[in-house]
Amino acid sequence: MFGKYLKKGSMALFVAASAFGMTYARDFVLVLDPGHGGKDYGAIGKITNEKSINLRVAQLVGEKIEDLYDDVEIVYTRDDDSFVSLKDRATIANEAGGDLFISIHVNSVDKKNRNRSIIQGASVYTLGLHKSADNLEVAKRENAVMAMEDDYTSSYEGFNPDSSESYIIFELSQNQHLEQSVRLAGAIQDQLVRYANRVDKGVRQAGFWVLWSTSMPSVLIELDFICNPEQEKYLASENGKQELADAIVRAFAKYKSSKANLPLDVKASDPLTLDYKKSAKDESSISKEAESAVNTDVEIYKIQFLTSSKELSAAGKEFKGLSNTSFYKDNGLYKYTVGNFNEIQSAKKLLAEVQQKFPSAFIIKMKNGKRIK
Ligand SMILES: [Zn+2]
Incomplete structure (x- = not known):
């Protein structure tokens, strides 16, 4: 049973070490x-x-x-x-x-x-x-x-x-x-x-x-x-x-x-508080990278590809490798977009690419950080 569950390499090493009486x-x-x-x-x-x-x-x-x-x-x-x-x-x-x-x-x-x-x-x-x-x-x-x-x-x-x-x-x-x-x-x-x-x-x-x-x-x-x-x-x-x-x-x-x-003097019988308290947020797992839409008077085109009830990490799996994403909030939802275009034609080109990963992605028009019709 032992050998079955270990990789061959380490078994060989184990045998060799044992044969020479090494630790x-x-x-x-x-x-x-x-x-x-x-x-x-x-x-x-x-x-x-x-x-x-x-x-x-x-x-x-x-x-x-x-x-x-x-x-x-x-x-x-x-x-x-x-x-x-x-x-x-x-x-x-x-x-x-x-x-x-x-x-x-x-x-x-x-x-x-x-x-x-x-x-x-x-x-x-x-x-x-x-x-x-x-x-x-x-x-x-x-x-x-x-x-x-x-x-x-x-x-x-x-x-x-x-x-x-x-x-x-x-x-x-x-x-x-x-x-x-x-x-x-x-x-x-x-x-x-x-x-x-x-x-x-x-x-x-x-x-x-x-x-x-x-x-x-x-x-x-x-x-x-x-x-x-x-x-x-x-x-x-x-x-x-x-x-x-x-x-x-x-x-x-x-x-x-x-x-x-690890401290060496931990006693097994020490009472431990199991109400686990969250440690300070660590930089890598928390998403503050996602920028909200830039406020501007100019109408811009973006590709909306994902909606979430929670803010997502910019490096998260959900984005399937899309970078430079941003979001806007609408009705309590985080709506994620990619791209910033003045021309709808340019947005359409990116849309075709994004749809390979997110088939239901679509183009939206924004002004002042809000979606407009
Ligand atoms: Zn179970």
Whole structure:
């Protein structure tokens, strides 16, 4: 199992180092755990399902990090649509000697919940005792996969995913990696909110068996709610998955670069405040570059290509590489444009180009920063 999940190069190095009795300076091992798989679909939506979203996002994260880092090994607990038990996921992570474990999931609430179609937002969990019934429900749902195994009561030493009493073990257990886990969770939450524009449901704690059984800093991400049709559309889209993966990669980069500066005297038992407070805004992920339309008496032509309810980052994926974009606000919406022309003929030329990326783009006429007929 060990060899199967590691790249050949590092195995060869491992063997060579062991043969000479050297201490092997190991690469950083990142374990990516796409939740569910095979007969276990996870949360099911109208157009897609959790297991396939989790897998695709995890693969994108893995590919992007492999491109960026020579010293990071990516280990997947599954890299296809197969069923892997929670126990096997933990075994894969522990045997690979993981330095970090990221479990990727999609949230949902049950059919009785009246907010089912409007609830939205991302949250990142670390292991701990739930502080709210909602958090416990999420952990119960994610742990429920155990019951799909025949002999789960013996495999999981009597742990019953559906019994609240079982969750006491997470309170009593020591969690050596909590500080690092919270640090990573905060970084991911931050990027999901600011880079991928998810509603902020905060960093939380609950008793996830898979986080408890992995002996490394570990987090579990709930990307958004599949039961909300609008969010499901985003989760189902390739663009959405790319954006979510990018957010996770950005957070990983921050975590990894700051890891060297971790205080050494953090005690595992230190109480931690998990009300994650946003750090100062960082320059790269916040869009102040997009300029609003220049005020002028002159009538100008622009190509409008995108409308958003939120201000978008000028370097964001949404723009598909278009640069020098600007926006104007109309009825509470941000309407994004490109180009500034005195002549409609010139605008038409650019329109043809823009329509290759945004087929429904059209020309507008503006004066004094406002659209005119
Ligand atoms: Zn899940």
